[in-house]
Amino acid sequence: MVETQNALEMVVLRHEVEQYLFKEARLLDERRLEEWLDLLAEDLHYWMPMRRNVKFGDWDLEFTSMDEEINWFDEGKDILAGRIRQLNTGVHWPEEPVSRFEHIISNVELVSVEGDEIRVNSKFFCYQNRLQDEVNQFVGRREDLLRRDPDTGFKLVFRKLILAQNVMLPKVLNTFL
Amino acid sequence: MVAIIRARGDRSIRDYIDPERGTVSRELYVNPDIFEQEMEQIFQRCWLFLGHESQIPNPGDFIISRMGTEEVIVVRDRKDNQIRAFLNSCRHRGMKVVRYDQGNALIFTCPFHAWTYDTTGRLVGAGFQHSPEAYCGTLPKEQWGLAEVAQFKNFYGSLWATWDPKAPSFEEYLGPFTESLRHCLQASDGTDAGLDMFTPFQRHRLPTNWKVPGFTSVTDLTHTAMTHRSAAAARLHQDRGSKGGRDRARQATPFPMSKYAIGDHNLGHGGMCTLYHQNGVPEYEEEWYEAGVDDYFREATARKAELLADKIMAPHGWGGGHFAIFPSVMVDSWRLRWWQPHSVGVVERWTLSGVDKTAPKHVRDAVRHYSERFNGPVGFFESDDMENWNYVFPASQGARARKLDYYFANGKGLGKYNDRLPGVVFNGSYTEEAQRARFSRWLAFMEAASWDDLYPVNKAADHRIW
Amino acid sequence: MTEPKKYVLSGPHGALTFMSLPEGTKITTIYGGAGEITANPGDGAYVLVRFTEHQDPAVVGTEEFVFFNEVREATE
Ligand code: FES
Numbered sequence: 001m002v003e004t005q006n007a008l009e010m011v012v013l014r015h016e017v018e019q020y021l022f023k024e025a026r027l028l029d030e031r032r033l034e035e036w037l038d039l040l041a042e043d044l045h046y047w048m049p050m051r052r053n054v055k056f057g058d059w060d061l062e063f064t065s066m067d068e069e070i071n072w073f074d075e076g077k078d079i080l081a082g083r084i085r086q087l088n089t090g091v092h093w094p095e096e097p098v099s100r101f102e103h104i105i106s107n108v109e110l111v112s113v114e115g116d117e118i119r120v121n122s123k124f125f126c127y128q129n130r131l132q133d134e135v136n137q138f139v140g141r142r143e144d145l146l147r148r149d150p151d152t153g154f155k156l157v158f159r160k161l162i163l164a165q166n167v168m169l170p171k172v173l174n175t176f177l
Numbered sequence: 178m179v180a181i182i183r184a185r186g187d188r189s190i191r192d193y194i195d196p197e198r199g200t201v202s203r204e205l206y207v208n209p210d211i212f213e214q215e216m217e218q219i220f221q222r223c224w225l226f227l228g229h230e231s232q233i234p235n236p237g238d239f240i241i242s243r244m245g246t247e248e249v250i251v252v253r254d255r256k257d258n259q260i261r262a263f264l265n266s267c268r269h270r271g272m273k274v275v276r277y278d279q280g281n282a283l284i285f286t287c288p289f290h291a292w293t294y295d296t297t298g299r300l301v302g303a304g305f306q307h308s309p310e311a312y313c314g315t316l317p318k319e320q321w322g323l324a325e326v327a328q329f330k331n332f333y334g335s336l337w338a339t340w341d342p343k344a345p346s347f348e349e350y351l352g353p354f355t356e357s358l359r360h361c362l363q364a365s366d367g368t369d370a371g372l373d374m375f376t377p378f379q380r381h382r383l384p385t386n387w388k389v390p391g392f393t394s395v396t397d398l399t400h401t402a403m404t405h406r407s408a409a410a411a412r413l414h415q416d417r418g419s420k421g422g423r424d425r426a427r428q429a430t431p432f433p434m435s436k437y438a439i440g441d442h443n444l445g446h447g448g449m450c451t452l453y454h455q456n457g458v459p460e461y462e463e464e465w466y467e468a469g470v471d472d473y474f475r476e477a478t479a480r481k482a483e484l485l486a487d488k489i490m491a492p493h494g495w496g497g498g499h500f501a502i503f504p505s506v507m508v509d510s511w512r513l514r515w516w517q518p519h520s521v522g523v524v525e526r527w528t529l530s531g532v533d534k535t536a537p538k539h540v541r542d543a544v545r546h547y548s549e550r551f552n553g554p555v556g557f558f559e560s561d562d563m564e565n566w567n568y569v570f571p572a573s574q575g576a577r578a579r580k581l582d583y584y585f586a587n588g589k590g591l592g593k594y595n596d597r598l599p600g601v602v603f604n605g606s607y608t609e610e611a612q613r614a615r616f617s618r619w620l621a622f623m624e625a626a627s628w629d630d631l632y633p634v635n636k637a638a639d640h641r642i643w
Numbered sequence: 644m645t646e647p648k649k650y651v652l653s654g655p656h657g658a659l660t661f662m663s664l665p666e667g668t669k670i671t672t673i674y675g676g677a678g679e680i681t682a683n684p685g686d687g688a689y690v691l692v693r694f695t696e697h698q699d700p701a702v703v704g705t706e707e708f709v710f711f712n713e714v715r716e717a718t719e
């Protein structure tokens with residue numbers, strides 16, 4: 001709950017945040033990866049922990065630790081930029097021919113506003129269809145930190161991706177979530 | 178010699194490989210009967226990799242690992258601190274006893290009828306064991322412990338097991354690769370058992386036959402230029418070794434060493450190999466993207482050079498090269514990657530990456546990040562491999578396609594034995610020698626009635642077919 | 644003197660309570676055994692009990708895992 005703002009301001013902010021998140025998804029689906037990269041802050045931390053099967057109540061053990069353990073992603077904008085360079089070589093075989101991705105973003109929830117920084121949660125459903133019949137689905141939640149930006153509205157500063165997988169079932173994860 | 182498989186045209190299994198032409202029938206990769214036979218004849222007999230002791234440092238710590246298609250509980254006992262491995266299948270009616278990926282346990286209790294086992298696998302309780310309307314105290318608990326592996330080995334921190342009591346010792350199983358594996362488990366300063374492995378296992382599925390990556394990767398230099406062209410083209414400066422090339426060129430007197438593809442046809446192990454021709458270690462080459470990391474490794478390498486001042490370093494894979502332990506473990510000097518078959522067309526890839534136990538935080542982080550961005554389904558490099566390894570399977574499986582053979586003859590007949598690793602065939606580094614060695618050993622396992630027919634239990638056995 | 648606390652081991656919180664019974668908890672069993680918890684594996688199924696009374700005299704003085712539905716009472 002955000003109480004520092006009046007209700008109308010919150011509706012407007014929520015709308016702006018949603019537009020940013022939806023645009024981000026659309027740029028990925030339209031393969032405008034460099035434009036997507038422009039939406040990210042220089043100091044971005046992009047993190048997707050692995051998830052363990054743990055005993056009831058041991059929830060602190062469920063996600064792999066950002067500092068000590070192996071994660072699916074734990075990197076900054078420089079590494080993401082490298083991934084995009086690779087995707088744009090035309091010879092990155094798991095994306096050549098390219099996939100049909102559809103990122104669906106929902107359940108957008110403002111968590112807090114502090115100065116320029118907004119915490120926002122959302123859910124993603126990413127459908128991947130490629131070649132004739134290869135289908136992969138990536139479903140999960142995100143916990144984002146956005147920063148207001150004069151050019152792009154916001155920039156993504158931190159993203160925790162909570163993917164609903166234990167063993168990664170798709171052979172490759174070659175999009176951004 | 179026992180011909181086991183009678184599938185499609187009644188060819189005995191040996192007929193699926195043509196050593197003269199250097200070919201292997203695709204049938205061996207797509208036939209479910211062959212797969213079942215492999216699970217019985219290979220994965221029940223071989224030494225398989227389970228994990229690393231650093232994953233379970235405390236008494237009662239356990240992880241779930243796999244041996245072929247089956248899960249095992251790897252647990253450090255509370256009393257004697259020994260690590261043991263048990264099939265994750267309740268002795269009562271076969272329920273999967275442990276469904277957590279890791280944890281710390283006093284006992285393992287089956288969620289079905291509550292048979293419960295201690296960390297030595299003993300059955301120590303069962304629901305209603307004392308009930309006068311049930312067992313009446315007659316359950317012979319001492320006979321119904323969890324099925325334990327027949328042999329277990331902690332080799333410099335790496336954990337291995339076999340289901341076969343007749344299997345040779347782990348060192349005999351490794352043969353000339355014993356020192357190479359030991360070397361890869363050392364810290365970068367040459368300290369034995371010097372690695373901490375990052376938890377947890379990185380695991381992902383790949384729809385293909387396990388032999389596609391298991392017998393090909395790490396011994397397949399001709400794939401790199403094409404498969405990984407995107408990584409090279411994108412100039413991923415975050416790659417280790419991208420600085421190294423420049424450094425190497427600057428070296429006034431390059432360290433004398435030679436590179437090969439090698440294969441031990443009797444044991445099945447092999448891959449890339451560097452033979453060092455001089456005591457000590459090559460000069461450290463800068464290769465890290467993250468600041469300060471090269472400084473750490475340069476110092477560690479200097480200490481290692483002192484340690485090896487009067488000694489030639491054990492042969493091992495170099496840089497981007499690696500060797501494999503039969504049937505499907507790929508070894509680098511900081512990482513183990515292995516293939517767990519699930520079914521004829523599905524395999525799971527597991528990775529454990531390590532770092533020097535004594536490495537400072539910034540080095541640990543750099544190694545971990547490197548491992549994250551290069552390995553597995555999100556890895557710069559390995560995502561390329563996955564695509565090729567995947568679509569080999571559907572394109573080889575059809576009624577027409579499976580009647581064709583795969584070509585394995587690159588460099589066939591050009592290999593030579595070398596005293597440095599007795600029994601091992603040395604060949605050009607871009608040849609398929611290691612893959613052929615894997616198939617020599619594969620055939621031996623598939624034909625053998627027991628370990629008595631197999632090298633090195635049978636010292637006279639000669640499994641080389643090509 | 645206050646009554647020692649009796650743990651409620653049935654109902655929706657029963658399993659979680661059983662999982663966290665501390666060492667030293669006094670246990671009686673439906674077979675007439677009595678003893679004290681020496682370890683709780685936290686699996687909701689068993690507690691390890693050192694017996695002072697047991698239907699099998701050989702067990703007295705030793706430890707045995709006791710299944711939750713064999714516990715008659717658990718008291719502080
Ligand atoms: S199957 Fe495990 S107790 Fe019955």
Ligand SMILES: [Fe+2]
Nearest residue numbers: 400404405562
């Ligand atoms: Fe590769």
